[in-house]
Amino acid sequence: MPSRPPGSTTQLLNRLRMRQVALILAIDEARTLRGAAESLGMTQSAASQMLHELEETLGEPLFDRVGRGLQLNPAGQVVLHSFRNLRNNMAALTHELHELQLGGSGKLLVGCIMVAVPTHLCTAIVNLKKAYPLLSIEIVVDTSDRLVRMLRDGTLDVVIGRMPVANGSLEQDCLFHSIGGEVIVMVAAADHPLLRPAKKQISFKALLSYPWILQPRGSPSREVIEQELLAHHAAPPLGLVETTSILVAANLLAFENMIAAIPLSIARPYEQHGILKILPYAFKHTLTDWGCIVHRDRTVGPTTQEFLRLMSSRC
Structure with missing residues (x-):
């Protein structure tokens, strides 16, 4: 289909349908028109006609055929980026409307890595509740990579964590404000054999003799562990x-x-209460800073802004 200049913004708004937006997002995920049509509950012929109408509206073909699949061309990449932003704004709109249904008290959805919970998150939440006593707050504690995916999907308003690296670069659709750093330590029960007799330093080889508990693959702290294993030319211990x-x-x-x-x-608090002991081993590799993460293309409401201010002022 030959390209032609697009119409005015008004013309585009009059002709563009939300179902077409959903179709492009579905094709990007399914990589085939058939898979996208099935996910949207329509026939492949109806999806094909809808895609043709959208390309006519925009004046540009959006996909190249690769085998049996579809691959976005440069024009398609531009359209996909805009449609993703539109989806994010719709998620924010849905959230704001839900807040109104709650009588204006509102709800804040926070994702947080565990390192920030005792040092920053709890203090910020307590102070936020003083300013917004009717505010409902939901907190999800997980790894940074999972939390950022939830942020991008509109499930969370803000993430307290580390910015994941995707394809060698930081996520471009997120804004990050650094708050603090942290180190990873190995811990064990107070009567663990590695602590008998007391040693000033434990070798990495000695750690490999026991089963490990780690965060799932893909999390920043797991990446530090994997770098340490690589530096010692070692494989993860059995029984992980x-x-x-x-x-x-x-x-x-x-x-x-x-x-x-x-x-x-x-x-540290677990050690102070005698629940566990920190093993005398220092990792060669360190974690990147953690901080506040919000979506670049989503409106940040007043309660979220105040929460971000409280988190930053706590450091």
């Missing part, structure tokens, strides 16, 4: 347990002489 829950990790440490990798700020 993966969990994002510090509660699960702390309870598992009492069994089978397991050891776990957790943030130092989380480990």
